[in-house]
Structures are given as structure tokens and as C-alpha cells.
Amino acid sequence: MSDATPAVQRPAPHGSRDSAFFWEGCRRGVLMGQRCADCGAWRHPPRPMCPHCQSVEREEVELSGRATLYSWAKPVHPPLPMFEPGYLIALVDLEEGQRMLSNLCDVSPEAIEIGMPLEVFFVETAEGGAVHQFRPRQAS
């Protein structure tokens, strides 16, 4: 038994054959998207068939990771054991046109502005996995 208090750590994503490329991208530090190879519609979470045209032809595409903040909230109750209290959730609008639910990090609630530019980054989970998070975009 170690004396150190174990840090709160996210459980690893389960993953499946459909979403393996997405989680593998997170481990590489790249946000991946799935797109229908016939009609071009984005879909998330990844799945085998396009809900619009029923095509099973699909593309796995590297996304820019750039987004803007659409909305956010600070959930307080109920506390969830896999999250440090004070975490923020965010709806982000990706540059490629999709919207995604994630966490907003490295910013105090007072400094948050709707529409602010964000960028993706990744945090390690248990068992060597990684999940995508967003933070204010660094000026480049």
C-alpha cells in the first residue's frame, strides 16, 4: 500500500472496432472524425452505416482540433467519482462543422466567453488510454 492518495483518474474508454480509430487518434494526440465516403455526412460517435444514405463506405479523417465554444456549464451535483470537482463541460463547434460534447480546461469560469476559440488536447486515462479535452486556443 502506498501512502500517496491516488489521483482522480478517468476510466479508459471501452472502445470497439467501430471507434478504435478515434481512441487510437486520442492516444496519438490527433482528433479524428468519421465521414460517409458517399454523401460526405459527418457522424459521431463512429458507427458502421450512414444514417442518411445507408452507405457503409466510410472515411476516417484527421480534424484540425480547432473549435469555438458554443455553451458550457459547471456541474456541481451529483459528484461523479471519475471527475475532480469543479470540472467544466463544454459544447464545442468544430471547425469542420460538427458539434461535440467535451470538457473545458485551463480557464477560470470568469474568463470564459461564448464563441472563444478553443483547441483540442488530450489527457491520459487509466490503463494507458487518452480522451480529448478543449482549452483556450493559443495565439499562433
Added chain:
Amino acid sequence: MASNGIRDRVAIVGMGCTAFGEHWDKSTADMLVESAGDAYRSAQVDPEQVDAYWLGTMGSGLSGLVLSEALKIQYKPVTHVENFCATGSEALRNACYAVACGAYDLVMAIGVEKLKDSGFSGLVVGSPAHDGARADITAPAIFSMLVPAYCKKYGVDEETLKDVISRIAWKNHANGAKNPKAQFRNEVPLEMIKASPSIAGMLGLFDCSGVADGSAAAIVCRAEDAHKYTDTPLFVKALSFVAGPSEGNKRQDYDFTTFTEVVASAEDAYKQAGITNPREEISMAEVHDCFTPTELVLLEDLGFSARGEGWKDVLDGRFDLDGPQPINPDGGLKSFGHPIGASGLRMMYEMWLQFRGEAGERQLAAPKLGLTHNLGGGPGSCVSFVSVVGK
């Protein structure tokens, strides 16, 4: 798309409802026996006369056996239905259609939920396992996003909107205080509501509905038979149910100031009932106030207030018990409590009492048409039910 409706073809002729709250001393079966027994007595029928049953529960059991075992139903059809928090309304809708089509003469819709001893605070949805790529969010967090979206779209500052949603909580608590079956039967001062601790975003404790145990039941027959059972039946004018494509969290054109599913089901219900001006024609409504900003948005989605004007109508007292269009006269989910599978039938129970003049301290003068609205899911991803009922 055809949605022809069954206007005035079926009637509710008996109802029962347990008190909602923390029933540590009652099982799911006990609550079913209580609400069904009250409904049988209300319609003055023997259980043997009921031909078929629709049971609504989201998490308190699977299959029709939950009901048939509890009531010792003898070899009759019992259909278990589930549609998130609109489960009770879905049970009623299907029961009404079965009567309208002539398959049965007398049926029961009954809803139940046992939440308080589930071991977790709040409403827990046992979603089928997925691979983790679909992010989940707590209900208060996703509903809290209605607030900044509404403020931004209509130029209302957040302090004013906090007053608006607090007033909704204040109203529903005041109504619930007059309801002997409500979970919370106390008026709460506005200042206490505004000062309550945060649950998510701008939602405080008093902006969230009560998590409760409870059950409610209705007995339904064809309209022409209704007076065999009661002098004051409640006639069904419209029943609408829609499920949306669940794209709100994934598409950039959804703006969190409306439930598109509610707009669609309201439009359908009003067409079935022949209503063109819901603000004037609907005397009272029970709406799905799971969180206070939900009620605000619903007022506009249901056409009780013009877009961007609902917040002013709330502050003006339009929807108070003594206002021109009372909303949630029984206290709503906020104060009556929200046992998921029972809530839709609980809303109808208030219509039943009001139209029969049995609502006690909450009684409204001569209601003409009543509406119930029941939501399942959250902004961007939900199912919606709207009914219109009357004499």
C-alpha cells in the same frame, strides 16, 4: 404524414394517484395496488371488467408481469411501455388507441416508479452499453444550457432570468403547498430559492424537480360508454407523441432556446383538437418542469407565450394559479415530484380533478380545455408528448 387523432372518441372515467414522495415503506407493487385500486373505485368498476392494461415504468421492472403479479391480473393483456420521462403519457396514449380502435371496451393505463432507494441521487438512466465515444452529461448540466442561450437570443440579462426561473419555482412550490399528494408541500420564499446552492450552471437546488416514488392510473372507455361509469368523464381531444433525430448536441444549428420535438408534438396535437390559438383556448396546463428553465422554454414551444416573451409573462403572473392561464396548478414535477413512469398520468390526474371540480384549494373556475405536456430526454435529444382534454 397523417396524424388523424381520436378527438372525442375515448374518455377517462376513473383515476387514482398515490401521494408522491419518499415511500421507504412501500414497494413498487404496493404503489401499483394503491393507484389501481383508487382508479377502480373512482370508475366504480370491478377489476374483472377491465379488458387490458398498459403499464409505464422506466426502471422499476420489466414486462407486464410487474403489474399482473402486483394486481393478480387473471390472464389478460398487459403491455409494458417505456419512453423516458414521458413513459406514463405513452402508456395512456396506447391505452386510448386500443379503445378507440374497438379492440377493447375498458382499459387501464398505469404508471409507476420507485427511485428513492436506487442508491443514487437523481434520475438514473440505464442506457445500453456503448463504446464510450458518445459523451454523456448530467441532466441538470444539459438543461442549464437553456439559460445562457435564452439570455443571448432575447437580450435578457442573466440576473433578470434568474428572477424569472426563481419565480417559476416559487409558483410551483406555492401550488404544491395546496396539494395533499405533493412531495413538497411548502411555500418557499423567493430569496431562499435564489440563494440555493448550485447544482449545475445557473440552476440552483430549487430549480430542480423532486425525485420521488409514486404511481398513477387511469381507466379509459369509448366516449359513448363514458356516462355508464361517471357523470363527469374527461374526453380526450388530442394525443401526440414524437421522437426527434437526437442531433442537437451534434449539429451547430441547434440553439438551445427551443425543444423542436415539443413544437412538432404541439402542432400535431392542436391540429387534432382543432386549436388555433393555444394562448387563449387552453385554460390550464401541466407541463414538464423538470428544471425551471424547461418550463420557460415550454411556454413558448407550446404557444402560450410569443417567442422571447415568455419571461415577461412569467414575471407578470400570467401562469400563476390566479392568473389567466395557470401552469402546473398541482405543483408540477418541481413540487409534486417526478416518479418517472407515473408523472404523465399524474399530470392527467390534475386535469381529472380540475374538470370534476375536485381540486380543492387549487380549483380553477370553469376550465374549458386542459393540456398536459411530458418530455423525455433533454435539449437536442428528446421525445415529447402533448395531450388536450376537456369536457
